[in-house]
Amino acid sequence: MDSKVEEEVPVHEEFVQCGGVETLVIKCGHWTDLSNDQGVNRPETLLLIIPGERKLLDPNAQEIKDIYGLHGQVQHKIAFLRTQVPKDMKLILIGHSVASYMILQILKYAPELPVSMP
Structure with missing residues (x-):
């Protein structure tokens, strides 16, 4: 008889401050804090999906100029990657x-990020 083991992957949401903006981050996996988790469960690679819509939560955000414009959104993502992702973690960025x-x-403005190109 075939027995199938199904493992549920935990999903949780949190808000982080990034560039003066409350930013929603949805995480899938058994880790919660990439910067502080140095254990065996810490992933080697981070798969980051950047949505095509540009929605932010704090209309008073001032740290990034033009936070609602395209350039401001790019700067926000760079700030997020620099502050929330360890420098030694491999990155795969996906967007539509x-x-x-x-x-x-x-990639143009932050060539130091550890993103691999196929």
Whole structure:
């Protein structure tokens, strides 16, 4: 008799401050804090999906100029990657529509990020 083991992957949401903006982050996996978790459960690679829509929660955000514009969104993603993702973690960035353009701009303005190109 075949027995199948199904493991549920935990999903949780949290808000982080990034560039003066409350930013929603949805995480899948058994870790909660990439920067502080140095254990065996810490992933080697981070898969980051950047949505095509540009929605932010704090209309009073001032740290990033033009936070609602395309350039401001790119700067916000770069700030997020620099502050929330450890420097030694491999990154895979996925985006659709305008997010694909944002990823190209991230690579242009932040070449130090550990993103691999296929």
